[in-house]
Amino acid sequence: MATQHSRDIPLKSYRLFQIADLLREKERTVRDLVLSLYPSISPDTREWRAAKRAIQRDLNELAVLEPEFRATQTRVPRYSIATHRHSLHPTEALTLHAAARAIYHRSGGEAQHQRDALAKLTSWLPDHLRPVMERGFADLGRKRTGGREAQNLEKAAAAWLGAHPLAFEYQKPGGRGAWRPNVVEPYLIELHPQNLELYLIGREITFHQDVRTFKLSRMRGLQVRTGETYTIPDTFDPREFLESALGIVGTQGRGSIPIHLRFRKDAAYRILEGGYSHLLKVQTLLDGRVEAVIHAAPDTSGLPREVLAWIYSFGPRVEVLSPPEIRAHWLGELREAVASATVDVAVREEDRA
Numbered sequence: 515m516a517t518q519h520s521r522d523i524p525l526k527s528y529r530l531f532q533i534a535d536l537l538r539e540k541e542r543t544v545r546d547l548v549l550s551l552y553p554s555i556s557p558d559t560r561e562w563r564a565a566k567r568a569i570q571r572d573l574n575e576l577a578v579l580e581p582e583f584r585a586t587q588t589r590v591p592r593y594s595i596a597t598h599r600h601s602l603h604p605t606e607a608l609t610l611h612a613a614a615r616a617i618y619h620r621s622g623g624e625a626q627h628q629r630d631a632l633a634k635l636t637s638w639l640p641d642h643l644r645p646v647m648e649r650g651f652a653d654l655g656r657k658r659t660g661g662r663e664a665q666n667l668e669k670a671a672a673a674w675l676g677a678h679p680l681a682f683e684y685q686k687p688g689g690r691g692a693w694r695p696n697v698v699e700p701y702l703i704e705l706h707p708q709n710l711e712l713y714l715i716g717r718e719i720t721f722h723q724d725v726r727t728f729k730l731s732r733m734r735g736l737q738v739r740t741g742e743t744y745t746i747p748d749t750f751d752p753r754e755f756l757e758s759a760l761g762i763v764g765t766q767g768r769g770s771i772p773i774h775l776r777f778r779k780d781a782a783y784r785i786l787e788g789g790y791s792h793l794l795k796v797q798t799l800l801d802g803r804v805e806a807v808i809h810a811a812p813d814t815s816g817l818p819r820e821v822l823a824w825i826y827s828f829g830p831r832v833e834v835l836s837p838p839e840i841r842a843h844w845l846g847e848l849r850e851a852v853a854s855a856t857v858d859v860a861v862r863e864e865d866r867a
Contacts, residue, residue, distance in 0.1 A: 526572070533572055534580065534595055539637045540644065541592040544569055610635050611647070618651055619710050627668070629654055663712055663731040670714055670730055673738045674700040677745070679719065682733040696720060698728065699744040702752055715755065717744075725755065770809040771818055773825075774835040777804040781831035805835075817843065 529551065536542055536550055548555070548565050555561050573593055577583045582596035614635040617628050632654070636647045666682075673680035680700055683693040700716040712730045717723070777785055779802040786796065786804065795807045810818030818840070825832055825844065834844040 526568075529568075530572055530576065530579075533569065534576060537576075537583075537593055537595040539633060541586070541594040543590055543592055544573070545590075547593075607639055607643075610639065611643075614647065614651075616705060616710060618654060662733065666730045666733050666736050667712065669736040669738050670700065670703060670712075670733075674703055674714075676738070676740065677743045679739040679742050679744060680714070680716075680736060681739060682728075682736045684728055685732050685734075693734065696728070697739070698726070699746075701725065701746050701750050703730075704752075704756075715752075725750065770811050771837065771840065773808050773810055773818070773821065773837070773840055775806050775808065775825065776833045776835055777806065777828065778831045779803055781828050784828075822847075 532551060533547060536547060542550070544566055547569050548562065551569070552562075552565050555565060573585075576595070577585065580595055584594045584596060586592045614632050617631055617635070629651070632647075632651055636644055636651075639647060670680060672678070679697050681695070681697045684696050685691065685693055696718055697720045698714065698716040698718050700714055702715040704713050704715055705711075706713060714728045714730060714733075715725065716728075718726045782798070782802060782804040785794070785806060786798070797805045799805060808821060810821035812818050813820075822840075822844065825834065826847070834841045
């Protein structure tokens with residue numbers, strides 16, 4: 515009668531595929547393969563020895579079937595299968611590396627799925643880089659806990675990949691702090707290019723009946739409506755939607771606002787370094803200052819808040835020249851900040867007195 519462990523051993527063809535996948539990830543010994551494929555078998559038992567013999571036979575077959583099969587001539591042989599990573603263009607390898615680092619920076623809490631994705635991505639990198647990457651990901655799942663984004667990601671991904679509407683409550687920034695119910699048909703899950711936070715872009719079907727952007731960490735009570743499905747229309751084009759976005763806020767059918775800016779000489783280098791793509795049209799003045807026009811997407815309040823936050827990051831090194839309503843808003847924010855700082859200084863001086 516077959517034992518429980520022998521019943522657990524997969525069919526030979528399936529096991530060959532498993533071994534090939536493991537050997538494409540990195541070099542492994544026969545012992546490594548037994549530990550990976552049969553974690554429930556105790557070492558140095560009869561079943562362990564039977565598994566080793568079966569895997570050794572599989573390796574002999576892979577040596578014939580797989581042209582890129584490799585075996586070291588060491589006392590304990592190590593086996594591997596070379597992959598396309600050896601023929602990657604350097605820019606392709608760097609792109610995979612950047613994708614892996616983005617996953618790492620957004621992972622928190624239980625991260626097994628992210629860990630599996632990283633293993634697949636890094637398996638394409640050259641052998642001398644993979645140990646560095648593995649050490650860099652060693653704290654995956656421990657470095658960030660408790661955030662809503664990590665909790666919400668699995669359900670948002672399930673809704674998106676399964677073409678199911680996603681129901682949730684959302685706390686809109688700058689509002690009254692109320693949680694509002696939403697049901698969204700996800701079109702895209704997008705990484706913010708500046709802060710690497712995740713956003714869901716999709717058609718909100720309970721109230722707006724329009725495409726909206728939602729930050730994953732501002733959602734709660736997510737429910738995937740598995741009994742319903744939807745179709746992403748051919749008219750939705752991520753490039754067009756995000757055309758006037760400095761970050762993640764698309765035009766959402768509202769067009770864009772051209773904002774005329776003037777940067778001081780000590781900030782000009784940051785603008786001339788580039789990185790703003792088609793959004794920024796730049797002209798260098800004779801005195802070293804830089805003038806630029808940026809086309810900004812307004813949010814539902816009518817203000818281009820993403821671009822305004824970027825403008826504020828330059829402090830006194832930039833001036834908003836037009837349009838008048840944006841210049842007035844910019845000046846009002848600066849005056850309010852100065853007034854608040856003045857009050858704070860006065861309070862501290864009074865306390866010291």
